[in-house]
Amino acid sequence: MLYCSLNGIRTEDISITDRGLAYGDGVFTTAKIVDGTILLLMEHIERLKESCARIALSDIDWHALKAELVKQSTAFPLAVLKVMITAGTGGRGYSRIGVSKPNVIVMVHEFPKHYxxxxxxxxxxxxxxxxxxxxxxxxxxxxxxxxxxxxxxxxxxxxxxxxxxxxxxxxxxxxxxxxxxxxxxxxxxxxxxxxxxxxxxxxxxxxxxxxxxxxxxxxxxxxxxxxxxxxxxxxxxxxxxxxxxxxxxxxxxxxxxxxxxxxxxx
Missing domain, CATH: 3.20.10.10 (D-amino Acid Aminotransferase, subunit A, domain 2)
Incomplete structure (x- = not known):
């Protein structure tokens, strides 16, 4: 992994009570970085917004997310970006009552050269x-x-x-x-x-x-x-x-x- 952050802070750790881990409660998108630029960036963000709406996730700072993606992508000539948004952390059970605000995970990986x-x-x-x-x-x-x-x-x-x-x-x-x-x-x-x-x-x-x-x-x-x-x-x-x-x-x-x-x- 070339880069990883959670809610804008560099880390590779996340709570074991995160609902993405417990229930797959979240969405993601995967994009290509070329010469420091994320291809179809706005389309990826719009899809994340639509996907979050489809599963009733809200309270996400889209401006901060876009800013982080643009800033971090500049370091990579060819790479793969992945953004995951989970419903957040919470107790046992399917209900989201009492769950924290969504977690936003940003990762950058090596590009699969066989493509x-x-x-x-x-x-x-x-x-x-x-x-x-x-x-x-x-x-x-x-x-x-x-x-x-x-x-x-x-x-x-x-x-x-x-x-x-x-x-x-x-x-x-x-x-x-x-x-x-x-x-x-x-x-x-x-x-x-x-x-x-x-x-x-x-x-x-x-x-x-x-x-x-x-x-x-x-x-x-x-x-x-x-x-x-x-x-x-x-x-x-x-x-x-x-x-x-x-x-x-x-x-x-x-x-x-x-x-x-x-x-x-x-």
Whole structure:
């Protein structure tokens, strides 16, 4: 870890009664730092605000948080920023009555250098056996309850793949273990709608805004049969082409044209 603070004070310690630890009661966002600048900074802050509103967290000094992020990021040419906001510290039980004000944790980590190789060479991905539950109340946001993703990542670590396509319990395509997904078939571009589960990533949302022709769908895994290309993305890895999906070779040139169009429009 390159940097860590709690409520603006440098430390790597937090109370064992923090509700993020006890119940996953909180939200987070993860961003890329390039040349001392946080990419999509305001979008990350707005997502934190929206996510906090969704789970009824308030009393957060957003101006102080932004100031800390801007100040601390200047020291890093290439790194990963993570901001977690927990409901605070409190006694045993689910109720937030008597709980302290939210805790804001800021961390900076080394950038995963293999993402650069992924962007250039593409990745091979399979299909996860672990499926996501249906929960419209939490769908889209990055909350701290990530046990499903932990199980998916364990499955990935024990596989031959670099990532896995994840479906929900109704077999609808949602995302990968750590990214959103787009695919191209007969010149049409698709991505899952995320009203029931999954994370609505900032790069995904920006892509949808840039290309109005993208079709948001709720479709089963069979929809990925005979596709031409696939791209996965998140705010840290950027856009990564998929060269092989579940043993089937996909077109890197088609994926690259899609990514190129996005770069030109940005």
């Amino acid at each position: 650069i190789d992924w962007q250039q060479a593409g990745v091979s991905i399979g299909i996860a056996k672990t499926r996501l539950g249906i929960n419209p109340n939490l769908a889209g946001i990055k909350h701290l309850n990530r046990l499903e993703q932990v199980l998916i990542r364990k499955e990935l670590d024990e596989s031959q793949w670099q990532d896995l396509i994840v479906t929900d319990v109704q077999n609808n395509i949602v995302e990968t273990s750590c990214a959103n997904v787009f695919w191209i078939k007969n010149n049409d571009v698709f991505t899952p709608e995320l009203g029931s589960s999954g994370v609505s990533g900032l790069l995904r949302n920006q892509t949808i805004r840039q290309l109005s022709e993208i079709k948001l769908i709720k479709e089963p895994l069979d929809s990925l049969v005979d596709i031409d290309a696939m791209i996965i993305c998140n705010s840290v890895m950027g856009y990564v082409p998929v060269k092989n999906f579940n043993g089937h070779t996909l077109s890197l040139s088609v994926a690259s044209r899609f990514i190129g169009k996005l770069v030109c429009n940005s």
